[in-house]
Amino acid sequence: MLCLFFLLLTSCIHPMPLSCPPCCFIHLQLELSTAQMIHQARRELLEEMCRSYTRKRRVLIPEDIKHLIVDDQHGLLYCYVPKVACTNWKRVLMVLTGDGRYSDPLDIPANEAHVPGNLRTLSEYTTAEINHRLRNYLKFVFVREPFERLVSAYRNKFTRNYNTAFHKRYGTKIIRRYRADPQPEALEHGDDVSFEEFVRYLVDPQTQLEEPFNEHWERIHSLCHPCLIHYDVVGRYETLEQDSRYVLQLAGVESQVRFPASGKSTTTSEDMAAQFFRNISPLYQRKLYNLYRMDFLLFNYSAPAYLKFRFS
Numbered sequence: 001m002l003c004l005f006f007l008l009l010t011s012c013i014h015p016m017p018l019s020c021p022p023c024c025f026i027h028l029q030l031e032l033s034t035a036q037m038i039h040q041a042r043r044e045l046l047e048e049m050c051r052s053y054t055r056k057r058r059v060l061i062p063e064d065i066k067h068l069i070v071d072d073q074h075g076l077l078y079c080y081v082p083k084v085a086c087t088n089w090k091r092v093l094m095v096l097t098g099d100g101r102y103s104d105p106l107d108i109p110a111n112e113a114h115v116p117g118n119l120r121t122l123s124e125y126t127t128a129e130i131n132h133r134l135r136n137y138l139k140f141v142f143v144r145e146p147f148e149r150l151v152s153a154y155r156n157k158f159t160r161n162y163n164t165a166f167h168k169r170y171g172t173k174i175i176r177r178y179r180a181d182p183q184p185e186a187l188e189h190g191d192d193v194s195f196e197e198f199v200r201y202l203v204d205p206q207t208q209l210e211e212p213f214n215e216h217w218e219r220i221h222s223l224c225h226p227c228l229i230h231y232d233v234v235g236r237y238e239t240l241e242q243d244s245r246y247v248l249q250l251a252g253v254e255s256q257v258r259f260p261a262s263g264k265s266t267t268t269s270e271d272m273a274a275q276f277f278r279n280i281s282p283l284y285q286r287k288l289y290n291l292y293r294m295d296f297l298l299f300n301y302s303a304p305a306y307l308k309f310r311f312s
C-alpha cells in the first residue's frame with residue numbers, strides 16, 4: 001500500500017509537515033494520529049463547502065487579514081474570533097511571544113489580552129512578509145456553533161450592566177429603531193435590549209449598509225476568510241481542550257505553555273440558546289439562519305433542532 005510505503009520512507013519531524021498524508025505519524029502518539037485524521041476530514045469538508053457555496057477566488061486584501069495574529073518566534077498565525085475562547089488564545093500567544101515576560105496565561109488580565117499592540121496582526125506586515133507567513137506558518141482558527149456564539153455575544157454585551165460602551169453604541173440605536181413605545185431612560189441608556197430586538201437589528205438589511213457588523217456578531221467566515229486562507233487547523237469550541245492541545249503540539253510548544261482550562265460556569269449551551277430562540281418568530285429565525293448560513297455550512301454545524309421553520 002502506498003500509505004505503508006510512505007511510512008517506511010519518512011518520519012515526521014517537528015514541526016510536522018502538514019502536507020504529509022494521514023499515515024505518516026509513525027512516532028507520534030495514537031491521540032495525535034487520531035487528531036490528525038479528524039482535522040484532515042474537517043479541512044476536506046471545508047474545502048468542499050467552499051467549492052460548492054462560494055464564488056470565484058479573489059486575492060486577499062489587508063482588511064481580510066486584520067484578525068490574524070502573528071507569532072514569529074514559533075511560526076503561528078491565529079485568526080481570533082470573539083466569543084470563541086479568543087481571550088485565552090490571545091493570552092497564550094502573549095506568553096509565546098513575550099520573551100519570558102509571562103509564563104502562565106492566566107496571570108495576564110483579560111483586558112490586557114485585548115489591548116491592540118500587545119500582539120501583532122498580519123496586516124502590519126509588507127506584502128512579501130505576509131505571503132511568506134501565509135505560506136509557511138501554522139494557521140489556525142477556532143469556530144463555534146453560530147447561534148450559541150450569537151447568544152453568548154448578546155448575553156455578554158447586552159445583559160451585563162458593566163458593558164455601558166455597547167449599550168450606548170448599539171443598545172440606544174436598537175431601541176430607537178425597533179421598540180414601539182420606548183421609555184426615555186431606555187432610549188438614553190440602551191441597557192435593556194431584548195434578544196428579539198437584537199435579532200431584528202441583525203436581520204435588518206439597513207444595519208449592514210450603515211456599517212459592518214461588530215466583530216462580536218460578525219460571521220466567522222467574514223472575519224477569517226476560511227475559503228481564501230487555508231487553515232491547517234479549524235478548532236472547535238465544542239472540543240476546545242483537545243483541539244487547543246493539538247495546536248500546541250503541532251507548534252512544538254506544549255512544554256512551554258498550557259491552554260487554560262475553562263473555569264467558566266456561564267458558557268452558553270445549546271439548551272440556553274434554545275431558550276432565547278423560543279421568543280423569536282419562525283420568520284425571523286429563518287432570516288437569522290440565512291444570515292449565518294455560511295458559518296453553519298463551512299464548519300459542519302447542523303441547523304439546531306429547536307428552530308421552528310421548515311427547510312426547503
Ligand SMILES: *[C@@H]1O[C@H](CO)[C@@H](O)[C@H](O)[C@H]1NC(C)=O
Pocket residue numbers: 041042045300
Ligand atoms: C460533520 O458533522 C457530522 C454530524 O455531526 C459528523 O458525523 C461528521 O463526522 C462531521 N464531519 C467532519 C468532517 O467533521
